[in-house]
Amino acid sequence: MATPADSERSGPEPQGAGPLRQYVLSRLLSVGADEQGVVTAAPPLSLREVFRRFWPYTRGRRGWLAPLLLLTTTGPLVDAAELWLFKIMVDEVLVPRDLHPFVWIAPTYVGLILLSGVFGFADDVTSAYVSERFLLSLRSDVFRHVQGLSLGFFERRRLGDVLSRITGDVESVETFLLSGVADVFYDLLQLGVFLGLLFYLSWDLTLLAIVIVPLFWGAARHFSRLTKQASRERTRRSGSLSAVAEESLGNVTLVQAYNRQDWEQRRFERENVGRFRAAMASTRIRAVYRPLVELIEVCGGLAVMGLGTWKLTQGQLTLGGLLVFLALIGKLYSPVRDLSRLGPAFYAASASAERIVELLDQRPQVREAPDARRIGRARGEVEFDGVSFRYPETSRWALSDVSFRVRPGETLALVGASGAGKSTVAKLQLRFYDPDRGAVRLDGTDLRELALTDVRESVAVVLQETLVLHGTVRENIAYGRPGATEAEIVEAARAADADEFVRLLPDGYDTVVGQRGRMLSGGQRQRLAIARAMIRDAPVLLLDEPTTGLDALSGRRIMDPLRRLMAGRSTVVISHNLLTVRDATRIVVLEQGRVTESGTHDELFARGGTYARLHRLHSAAAPTGPPPQGTVLS
Numbered sequence: 144m145a146t147p148a149d150s151e152r153s154g155p156e157p158q159g160a161g162p163l164r165q166y167v168l169s170r171l172l173s174v175g176a177d178e179q180g181v182v183t184a185a186p187p188l189s190l191r192e193v194f195r196r197f198w199p200y201t202r203g204r205r206g207w208l209a210p211l212l213l214l215t216t217t218g219p220l221v222d223a224a225e226l227w228l229f230k231i232m233v234d235e236v237l238v239p240r241d242l243h244p245f246v247w248i249a250p251t252y253v254g255l256i257l258l259s260g261v262f263g264f265a266d267d268v269t270s271a272y273v274s275e276r277f278l279l280s281l282r283s284d285v286f287r288h289v290q291g292l293s294l295g296f297f298e299r300r301r302l303g304d305v306l307s308r309i310t311g312d313v314e315s316v317e318t319f320l321l322s323g324v325a326d327v328f329y330d331l332l333q334l335g336v337f338l339g340l341l342f343y344l345s346w347d348l349t350l351l352a353i354v355i356v357p358l359f360w361g362a363a364r365h366f367s368r369l370t371k372q373a374s375r376e377r378t379r380r381s382g383s384l385s386a387v388a389e390e391s392l393g394n395v396t397l398v399q400a401y402n403r404q405d406w407e408q409r410r411f412e413r414e415n416v417g418r419f420r421a422a423m424a425s426t427r428i429r430a431v432y433r434p435l436v437e438l439i440e441v442c443g444g445l446a447v448m449g450l451g452t453w454k455l456t457q458g459q460l461t462l463g464g465l466l467v468f469l470a471l472i473g474k475l476y477s478p479v480r481d482l483s484r485l486g487p488a489f490y491a492a493s494a495s496a497e498r499i500v501e502l503l504d505q506r507p508q509v510r511e512a513p514d515a516r517r518i519g520r521a522r523g524e525v526e527f528d529g530v531s532f533r534y535p536e537t538s539r540w541a542l543s544d545v546s547f548r549v550r551p552g553e554t555l556a557l558v559g560a561s562g563a564g565k566s567t568v569a570k571l572q573l574r575f576y577d578p579d580r581g582a583v584r585l586d587g588t589d590l591r592e593l594a595l596t597d598v599r600e601s602v603a604v605v606l607q608e609t610l611v612l613h614g615t616v617r618e619n620i621a622y623g624r625p626g627a628t629e630a631e632i633v634e635a636a637r638a639a640d641a642d643e644f645v646r647l648l649p650d651g652y653d654t655v656v657g658q659r660g661r662m663l664s665g666g667q668r669q670r671l672a673i674a675r676a677m678i679r680d681a682p683v684l685l686l687d688e689p690t691t692g693l694d695a696l697s698g699r700r701i702m703d704p705l706r707r708l709m710a711g712r713s714t715v716v717i718s719h720n721l722l723t724v725r726d727a728t729r730i731v732v733l734e735q736g737r738v739t740e741s742g743t744h745d746e747l748f749a750r751g752g753t754y755a756r757l758h759r760l761h762s763a764a765a766p767t768g769p770p771p772q773g774t775v776l777s
Contacts, residue, residue: 185379185494185501193496196503197320200281211273214266215329219336221259222474226467227340228252233463270325274317282313285499293508294575295535303389304382308498312378315495330478337474344468345451345460352447352472358439373425374494380418382498387414447472508535509577515594521586521601523682523713525549525572529581532571541567542736544581547729551682554714556724558754559733565717567736569606569687572715574598585683603681609668611660616645616671617652619660623675631678638708639674641667677708684714730754 188196228248235244286309289296341349391398391407398407451468454460460468526548533540542564549555557565570576571583574590582589590598603623612619620635621627627635632652636642644667648654660668676684718724725744732740732747732754740747740754747754 185497188493188497188500190493193493193500194320196500197281197316197496200277200284201321211266211269211325212328214262214269215325216332217262218259218266218329219333221255221262222333223336223340225252225255225259226470226474228255229470230461230463230467233466234461235463238462270322274321277321278313278317281316281499282309285309285313285502288503288505291507292505294570295508296505299535301382301386301390303384303386305502306389307382307385308495308502311381312495312498315378315492316499318492326481330482333474333478334482337471337478341468341471344464344471345454348447348451348454348460348468351450352443354443373421373428374492377418377421377425378494378498380414380421384411384414384418387411443472509574509595511595512592516588516592516597517594518586518588518597518601521597521682523551523601524584524586525555525683525713525715526584526587527568527571527581528584530571530578530583531580532567532576532578534576540736542571542578545733545736545738546581547731547738547741549713549715549729551713552711553728554709554716554726556716556718556727556730557733558718558724558730558757562735563733564736565733566687568715568733569604569685569717572683572685573602573604601681602683602685603676603679604685604687605669605672605676606687609660609665609672611656611663611668611671613656613658615650615653615655616648619656619671620674620678623677623679627678632674635674635678636671638677639670641670641674644670682712684709684712685717686714687717732757 228251231244232248235241236248289305289309338349338353341352387410391411398404448469451460451465455462455465527545530542530545531540532542545564545568547555557568559565567576571578574583574595577591582591584590585593585598585601612622616636617629617632620632623635624631633642636645636652645652645654654662656662656668656671660671663671676686716724716727724730727744730740730742730744730747731738732752734753740750740752742750748758749755
């Protein structure tokens with residue numbers, strides 16, 4: 144079997160490599176030549192490094208390894224005892240035709256079978272428990288780690304590929320670390336037991352039998368690298384396939400509205416064909432490797448059978464001894480064959496382990512300081528002080544030297560065209576990102592000095608993208624404050640003008656709204672999001688186009704609840720509709736990430752600058768009829 148060290152030392156392919164290896168490598172290259180896929184391959188790791196990274200996840204379950212190994216030991220011993228009973232049956236019952244020994248051989252054999260069943264059951268259950276607990280721990284830890292990554296990670300990564308790693312690749316790590324190691328121990332134990340019996344029966348026949356063992360190792364060494372390359376490509380293609388499927392099905396409304404089903408099918412088919420080719424390359428390796436190993440095994444068995452028959456004719460070996468010897472040869476070659484296959488199997492599983500390691504090596508861009516301060520409930524004063532920021536891997540500044548302050552009871556409106564940087568302000572306020580220059584402060588303290596949970600607990604938010612979870616209406620509203628009472632949930636729904644339509648749903652507050660709330664209209668989803676922000680009762684209120692999807696009547700009906708919610712809080716309203724922010728305490732105009740104007744509506748309108756020009760354009764495009772008096776939001 145090829146060892147990790149062998150693989151690491153093997154280096155580049157030598158000149159004149161075998162035609163099979165050249166063929167397979169060429170097939171692998173052709174897999175990626177037409178289309179590289181939407182997911183890149185993870186950096187390669189040595190087997191030693193993979194063990195080092197994942198062995199700590201067995202902590203707390205290592206106490207089960209000793210009884211598991213003990214149970215594993217019973218299998219080869221019982222098999223050896225059964226074979227020895229067969230030898231006695233042939234030599235003392237069948238050949239002399241004497242039934243007397245059969246009286247004790249039969250119940251002994253039945254007892255061994257029952258014993259094997261009991262120990263096998265205990266072994267299977269214990270193995271499954273250890274493996275599943277390992278999977279539970281690792282998968283939970285990977286998911287926890289991913290949840291803690293910054294927003295930028297999810298904006299750059301394919302969600303389907305991340306899901307593929309959390310599910311399928313994690314299971315492969317268990318195969319690599321626990322099941323594989325257990326198989327190695329079991330096979331080595333079998334080798335020890337069966338070799339001992341073989342030498343006891345006939346040392347010269349045993350030496351002949353083990354002469355072919357190096358051929359197994361040579362075959363494994365030759366195929367190990369091919370298997371790893373094929374497996375790495377297959378797992379990468381699986382991630383690409385999941386990413387395309389998740390993206391296409393997650394946006395099925397857009398796909399069907401624009402009749403792009405055929406295009407999405409071709410995109411999915413391209414990744415599917417890529418995975419098919421990678422799988423076929425891997426299958427070709429196995430298809431050649433398996434009969435080669437069987438051929439080696441048959442040749443060894445025939446050689447032993449020939450010499451054993453000669454020894455039988457010379458009276459140097461009994462018939463029972465020869466039959467048991469041949470049976471033991473099969474038992475011997477089985478673990479040798481399994482061990483030779485474990486090298487390729489380990490390399491195949493390590494391809495998935497590399498993808499998990501790459502995920503675990505991702506570090507959040509936003510990190511909590513080791514001595515972060517806990518502030519409890521904040522007063523809510525928000526300040527941006529000379530903030531400049533650009534998104535990772537981009538050269539354009541999203542914000543440049545932006546400064547403003549919002550005190551409790553005040554409302555700041557951020558206005559400007561799409562792409563001006565308004566939503567970036569919201570992301571910095573929630574500390575999804577940290578500014579490159581300047582500081583964002585809460586109650587006079589830089590957010591980077593505060594506990595991250597306290598920063599976000601201080602903000603209630605209604606984002607431009609209406610986010611509704613697959614669950615009941617009650618669960619979606621209570622998501623803003625776990626532990627909220629039924630009365631508080633209903634009151635928040637009423638305040639958001641949602642209670643009336645909720646009670647008309649089939650199960651009222653227990654109605655499941657579907658994935659991303661697709662059982663509801665856009666306006667209904669938005670009102671649930673507003674109710675969720677209301678129930679949070681945070682000192683800072685962040686409203687990013689909060690009335691998107693609401694009709695004029697519903698917009699008017701939620702004005703009073705929103706004003707009550709805004710009272711005494713620091714409110715930041717993000718809007719591109721200038722007709723909705725007239726009564727804000729202060730209006731800040733953003734253009735290409737810079738503050739170009741700042742003041743009240745009357746001041747900015749009288750100044751005749753960008754705000755006044757945009758306001759006239761909005762006024763010309765607005766419906767006839769005066770807006771409600773005192774409107775801050777539509």
